[in-house]
Amino acid sequence: MHQPEEWRFTPPKGDLAKGRQAFVKFECYSCHQVIGENFPAPGGEAIGPELRQMGPIHPPEYFVESIMNPSAVIGEDRYRGADGRSKMPSFNEIMTVEELIDLATFLKSLGGAHIPSPRGQKH
Template sequence: MKYTPLIVCLIALTGCDKGVDSPRGFSLPEGNAEQGKAVFLKYKCLACHTLAGVEDSSVTKHDDISIKLGGNKTKIITYAELVTSVINPSHRFSRPYRPDARNEDGSSKMTVFNDTMTVSELTDLVTFLQPNYKLIPYHRTNYQLYSHYK
């Protein structure tokens, strides 16, 4: 009986595995940031996105969409989230964006590049983008304690 809590914990942990659909064990190779910038420009990401320090005057901007990439965030933007944003732009990661970045059915207006972008291009692109996100600490508001009237 003294092992019962341990057994319960092990059963609970194995219950979190989603079987064949689990992402456990999935890993992409390391990318090249310099080549990732070339991918970013090749696929004309600046038509709908902005990224500090990256410009391309040959790209025609979409007037109705301008999604900022990078910048200060209060939560870590993971490699997996960025990969998901590229290969499945309608995933929940893209939902907080303005309504003008979504189609009427709620899907992302972002072009899906799954049939044109190679895995190497994807890993290079994500390796290029990720350092542009900076984690800043969340600062709580310190409220003064109010004392009761005397």
């Protein structure tokens, strides 16, 4: 396989507000807490990692992969189902590519300078 030297998978920049809407639409909050956001609290057995902390440590394409192919990287064994795959379900048949891109942009924004201070100013 020949790839250009510096090639890297890069999703286009998406819409942060639409990404937050998609997070609600697909009820991602049912398994993921996002500190600093007012989503309903997670519940059930398949709870995944808190996501605000993930913003600064991963590039957008990591988030695209996490959503499109949850079993590609599984941080801890407690996140695995009996079949060894991720407990995170696939959304591929119901999510548009645009929603995927917007979700990656939303997740990437978390924990960084985009979280407004209590007075609504940016830090």
